Amino acid sequence: MHFQTLFFVALACALCWVNADGSASQLDESGIEIRSGDEGVTGNDLEDRAFNAFSQECLKAHNDYRSKHGVPPLALDPTVTAIAENWAKTLAARNSFFHSGTQGYGENLYASWGTQVTGKIPVDSFYAEIKDYNFNAPGFSMKTGHFTQVVWKSSKLMGVGVAKGSNGVTYVVVNYYPPGNYYGQFPANVPRPL
Numbered sequence: 001m002h003f004q005t006l007f008f009v010a011l012a013c014a015l016c017w018v019n020a021d022g023s024a025s026q027l028d029e030s031g032i033e034i035r036s037g038d039e040g041v042t043g044n045d046l047e048d049r050a051f052n053a054f055s056q057e058c059l060k061a062h063n064d065y066r067s068k069h070g071v072p073p074l075a076l077d078p079t080v081t082a083i084a085e086n087w088a089k090t091l092a093a094r095n096s097f098f099h100s101g102t103q104g105y106g107e108n109l110y111a112s113w114g115t116q117v118t119g120k121i122p123v124d125s126f127y128a129e130i131k132d133y134n135f136n137a138p139g140f141s142m143k144t145g146h147f148t149q150v151v152w153k154s155s156k157l158m159g160v161g162v163a164k165g166s167n168g169v170t171y172v173v174v175n176y177y178p179p180g181n182y183y184g185q186f187p188a189n190v191p192r193p194l
Contacts, residue, residue: 055081055160057119058174062150062158065127068193071153077177080105080159084173088161091171106149106176113169119160122172126150130193138186145181152180153189 055076063073087100087107097111110122126146133144140148149155161173180189 054119061120061123077157084159084161084175088163088173092163092165095165095167106179108174110172149180
């Protein structure tokens with residue numbers, strides 16, 4: 001099967017599945033959408049229920065890579081997640097792929113068609129840019145901006161959004177707070193792997 005994958009870096013983060021067919025979503029007694037993948041979420045805490053298995057897998061992949069660089073782990077945040085979910089839904093509704101321009105958040109984008117997307121796959125693509133990063137001359141490059149945002153030491157929170165467009169494309173948006181990729185801050189925020 002032929003498939004193509006696109007990804008791009010920007011400034012933001014969050015997670016959610018959207019029904020591209022326009023079907024109604026089912027809500028539980030707390031008013032939280034019941035989604036495929038929620039079966040792996042344990043407990044009744046509203047905050048835990050807000051993050052499905054996809055977002056948990058995406059978070060784990062981020063933190064596995066961050067630990068390779070000795071930087072603190074990220075945490076999923078409901079506010080950052082809402083921002084990411086909203087943009088993923090917007091991309092899916094428009095069948096388009098471009099950054100949100102949301103101020104104050106880092107953003108990595110990923111799109112794929114022809115294959116099932118897991119929470120780890122986009123993060124693996126982002127991190128693969130390490131091969132082009134020059135630790136001897138740290139700085140921003142369009143070829144490495146996803147990677148540097150993933151491991152950016154000063155980022156503390158993330159959110160993930162995922163939605164499928166009518167064109168069959170799955171859009172993944174990951175937002176970060178505080179954002180990374182600031183000029184002059186790369187040496188302090190993008191350490192070499194341990």
